[in-house]
Amino acid sequence: MKVLGILGSFKRDGITGQMLDQVLANVDPKIAQETIFLNDYTIMPKSADLDVLVSKLKEADVWILAAPTYWGGISGIMKNFLDCLRQLTLRFDKYGDPHALGTFANKHYILLTNCYTKTLENVLTGATDATFQTFDKVMTAMGVIKVGEAVQTNTFGLKELASKKKAELKSLGQKVAQIKRKDDLTVKRYIELFFIVAVMAFITMVLQTGILKLLGLSLGFWSNYISFVLIFFILLATALRILTLAKHKRK
Numbered sequence: 001m002k003v004l005g006i007l008g009s010f011k012r013d014g015i016t017g018q019m020l021d022q023v024l025a026n027v028d029p030k031i032a033q034e035t036i037f038l039n040d041y042t043i044m045p046k047s048a049d050l051d052v053l054v055s056k057l058k059e060a061d062v063w064i065l066a067a068p069t070y071w072g073g074i075s076g077i078m079k080n081f082l083d084c085l086r087q088l089t090l091r092f093d094k095y096g097d098p099h100a101l102g103t104f105a106n107k108h109y110i111l112l113t114n115c116y117t118k119t120l121e122n123v124l125t126g127a128t129d130a131t132f133q134t135f136d137k138v139m140t141a142m143g144v145i146k147v148g149e150a151v152q153t154n155t156f157g158l159k160e161l162a163s164k165k166k167a168e169l170k171s172l173g174q175k176v177a178q179i180k181r182k183d184d185l186t187v188k189r190y191i192e193l194f195f196i197v198a199v200m201a202f203i204t205m206v207l208q209t210g211i212l213k214l215l216g217l218s219l220g221f222w223s224n225y226i227s228f229v230l231i232f233f234i235l236l237a238t239a240l241r242i243l244t245l246a247k248h249k250r251k
């Protein structure tokens with residue numbers, strides 16, 4: 001097994017570099033590791049440096065992608081790297097929709113980012129969400145599986161990570177050894193879906209029964225069915241929206 005740290009920041013020893021180092025320092029020593037500082041490479045489509053980087057990506061089983069949040073999104077250095085991978089790792093069908101070529105099948109990734117934005121502001125506004133979303137979009141298109149993510153807020157004037165953040169990053173590093181090579185998430189997704197449907201159906205029935213009791217109504221089959229579908233749909237749509245928004249770490 002091999003883990004590859006990829007640093008997409010202007011500074012080698014800045015906060016992003018420190019976050020990456022902290023994760024890597026806590027990866028099981030039996031696992032081989034390497035760090036790439038993207039600024040050391042000339043990354044352009046079809047460039048020799050890009051070939052070198054792609055072969056490093058292929059060699060590794062787990063990628064730790066670290067990039068600061070710049071202008072409300074992923075840093076340009078990292079974005080340029082991801083942009084250059086597009087043609088190499090995807091094929092496009094006649095509608096222009098991307099399909100993974102399988103170049104990176106069964107690989108895993110961990111995301112790290114940071115920002116000047118204060119913790120409470122990030123919790124409320126999600127200033128770092130766009131960074132994570134861009135990473136996830138690219139990785140999902142390439143068929144790479146997510147392991148976890150971490151964010152450091154309030155980095156203005158910050159010279160060293162706080163011990164609480166170091167502990168969080170340490171546990172991310174320790175997680176690497178537990179990653180299964182072939183991680184089939186299909187069963188997990190069906191189980192999650194089953195529980196979401198079961199909980200939503202239960203809440204719908206409780207609401208429906210309660211409302212009807214309150215109004216002193218007894219509905220026929222179709223009125224019952226239509227009101228059930230409507231309540232169920234509103235609850236499910238709200239739950240999915242909340243789950244999507246709260247998906248990313250903000251502190």
Ligand SMILES: Cc1cc2nc3c(=O)[nH]c(=O)nc-3n(C[C@H](O)[C@H](O)[C@H](O)COP(=O)(O)O)c2cc1C
Pocket residue numbers: 009010011013014015016017068069070071072073114115116117127155
């Ligand atoms: C070009 C640029 C754009 C930035 N944009 C944002 C931003 O939109 N929001 C934010 O909170 N911080 C922003 N920052 C601050 C960086 O997120 C902060 O410098 C980062 O945590 C530093 O990481 P480093 O120590 O690895 O360089 C920006 C910094 C730079 C250099």
